[in-house]
Amino acid sequence: MSAVATTTERRRAYSVSRGRLLVIAAWALSRAYVTGAAVAIQLFGIALKPWQPGWAHHFALLVRWDGHWYRTIAASGYLILPGHHSDPAFFPLYPLVLRIAQPLGLSENAVGLVVSNVASLGALLLLRELALEWVGDETATRTAVLLSVFPFSIVFSMVYPEGLGLFLILGAALAARRGRWGVATVAAFAAGLTRPEAVAYAIPLAGIALSQRRVLTGTRAGVAAAAVLAAPAGTATFSLYLWQATGSATAWQASERTWGRPGGLGAPWHAFAALVEQPSPWLYRDTAATVLYLAGLALAYRAGVPRTWVAAGAAVVLLPVLTGSFESIGRYGLLAPAAFAGFASLLRTRRRWWSAVLVCVVLAFGALVSLTVSAP
16 A cells, blocks of 8 residues: 555544544533533523522423423323323334333433433434535534534433434434445334334435445345335334224324324415414424525535435425424424535535534523423
8 A cells, every 4th residue: 555545544534533523522512511501590590481490300401391201101101182182192212211210220311311412422423424425524524513502402412302313313324325224224113113204214215225226136125125114114113003002093193183283284274374373482483493494405405415315304394394383393303414414514614613603502592491481
């Protein structure tokens, strides 16, 4: 091997190591910031309504809202209450993980916080690896760092499944790209049991399979096909379980209606009508997030991110609107990582980059304060 080739390989290895370290540092700093700010808001009563400050409640701000439902499922399983908010709206893998706490004598909240934070680190590192081929080394690192500091990424430090879901989605894609289709199948199936948005990632998995079609023959082709269908199969398995547990295979959809997602052909109209008939700052926040994510996906397309990833991201962002509400798209959009590659492609200058990071840090604090009133 020539001296020039050796030097090039060393530079590449240094770049990869440096990029990973930057992502890990961004994760550590952002998680410390979110946790510290949440404790400060609670301790000093910095809130939008009366809030119980003090250490007695530990990290209450990070374990409320949907965290309550996941803990309930972990403790008691699923129960549908017709016409009322009920837990079949929440997918099962995350509460299954929380059940680890019971035989170990641990707090379900503690297990949830550890899993969410650690899974988000894995997701960020996987995102950088995938983005290397999309947008190049420097922008790939910025893509992962930007996701780590994004305001809605506060849920990566809460008892919420987005970090775990993103880790499984990206893990399935990276395994498929490396030809490890068995691993991709397991990860995609698990993702389909974590969040319904995982179904959209059958699109990029199919794209990866097509790109490898010359070497996917015989059994390997069958395993690749299984990986493409694995996330939808995971979601279908949840419906089958609900049928057995509650007597209704459509319990998930019925429960979603009580949460303001009626479904059907008129659902998009319901979503837009709510902006006028039921206005709230939180609904406007999530509507603005929808526009922002779609803009990020448009930038990603322009930056050369594969169309399959852009299409999957668009499906993730638009699915809530198509089912009847803009609500919570802010955090659902975290599962559209291509958008962050688009944002990063626009932040190439030092001034733009640090301005964006500063804005994200300030808005993240605001998002934490809003948790005293509204779900993320």
